[in-house]
């Protein structure tokens with residue numbers, strides 16, 4: 241487990257156990273949100289991803305991107321672009337983004353899901 | 361905020377007051393954005409604005425209690441799915457959540473005064489905005505095809521807006537005797553959901569093959585080419601040989617007149633009599649776009665591809681089917697992607713922050729049969745004042761592919777719908 245993965249795992253646990261407290265205390269929630277990344281940071285193209293890639297809890301056949309490190313997403317996008325990884329549609333989409341754009345999107349997608357999904 | 365919710369829930373008469381008062385009170389200290397239309401475009405945009413900047417006052421204007429989604433409505437027509445699977449209530453709007461509240465006004469917007477920056481509602485109330493986002497979807501043109509008006513749609517359904525029309529077409533197909541002729545009239549470009557008529561033809565053929573195998577389906581088309589054409593045609597030959605006949609423009613496919621009394625469709629090459637006629641008429645941006653002065657002579661709304669701001673009126677943005685999206689097709693996926701890019705631009709403009717160049721994606725799935733899906737995708741960015749396709753990306757599913765790929769794309773289609781509707785309405 242990389243340090244990033246550990247951080248992610250901690251975030252997830254934290255999110256779950258805090259949920260009841262958050263519902264009762266909008267003030268605390270607002271304080272937490274202020275430090276959480278918002279859609280304002282989203283790299284161009286990044287918010288289009290969530291139309292297909294939802295929260296893990298949805299149990300979709302389309303993989304959730306929750307809990308993936310940025311490096312991992314960049315590597316996979318690279319493999320889609322080169323054709324090394326077979327895909328139905330991601331090869332066609334990955335080719336539309338430069339390495340730099342992909343990196344920026346991946347960094348945003350790797351942030352805690354609460355900031356990205358409609359239903360954290 | 362349970363106290364405010366209790367108040368709203370308790371006294372029906374106070375709903376309008378509470379909802380209307382909230383943005384006005386806040387408008388004194390902060391700018392207000394109004395979004396008209398709670399479809400894939402408008403509802404996505406309202407939510408995105410709050411996620412971008414929870415201090416923005418955002419008001420969503422939508423008259424319906426529930427949204428009826430068009431994607432997968434072709435499966436309802438073919439009897440593969442219930443209409444209730446298409447309905448999404450606006451329960452999560454107009455109340456406090458972790459991103460703050462979006463004020464929901466359950467009324468129709470009837471006019472926009474672009475100069476004074478005000479929107480008038482059907483009850484005569486009028487509200488001011490700093491920036492307005494129009495997302496009214498399409499209006500079917502009942503003045504474009506002689507014989508086809510609103511009354512004709514009761515006999516020859518369009519089923520191009522989900523709801524009663526969807527069920528009417530389904531029921532007409534169910535009541536048709538075996539050996540009947542179904543005619544689908546498809547419009548010229550541009551129109552809502554370019555692959556939609558051909559997905560519909562596929563799923564109707566699936567129904568006919570199983571239940572009324574002596575029947576026939578004719579597509580009278582005002583075009584010579586259509587979206588995912590090679591994939592559709594290959595699948596039709598494989599799954600429904602001899603059942604579907606496509607008549608392109610150059611072979612006399614364009615319908616020039618209809619007679620609902622006899623279910624006759626007239627083309628330059630002759631008359632066709634149908635047992636079931638599905639007429640998809642030409643379309644234009646929803647009426648409120650005309651009132652706001654943001655639609656041009658084509659009936660659609662030209663926009664700046666970075667901000668989605670109208671080319672014709674300042675401080676009014678147009679997204680979704682109503683907008684001229686350049687290379688982007690009029691799809692729910694595009695509407696949702698445009699909404700999020702537009703929200704980012706509106707938030708930046710309101711706060712006087714620099715604008716970013718957007719990058720957008722579209723992926724449209726079509727079902728040719730249950731368990732048989734195909735797709736078309738594209739990546740878009742502003743170029744020469746329009747949303748242009750990024751070259752080298754996008755395209756359709758491969759023409760040659762094992763059934764396992766078609767099955768996978770059918771599963772992805774279902775789950776795309778679940779994911780996007782949960783993001784937009786859930």
Ligand SMILES: Cc1cc2nc3c(=O)[nH]c(=O)nc-3n(C[C@H](O)[C@H](O)[C@H](O)COP(=O)(O)OP(=O)(O)OC[C@H]3O[C@@H](n4cnc5c(N)ncnc54)[C@H](O)[C@@H]3O)c2cc1C
Nearest residue numbers: 397399400401430431469496497553680681690691692693
């Ligand atoms: C048969 C069919 C199949 C389709 N399949 C797919 C698919 O598989 N994938 C895909 O991506 N797309 C699909 N589409 C296309 C998709 O439905 C549209 O592109 C999408 O709905 C556009 O979203 P919108 O928000 O712009 O408009 P709409 O969804 O039409 O929403 C407009 C909203 O605005 C409201 N409104 C209008 N005027 C006013 C007013 N004056 N005041 C207040 N509210 C107003 C309406 O009540 C409505 O809720 C399909 C369409 C059809 C017809």
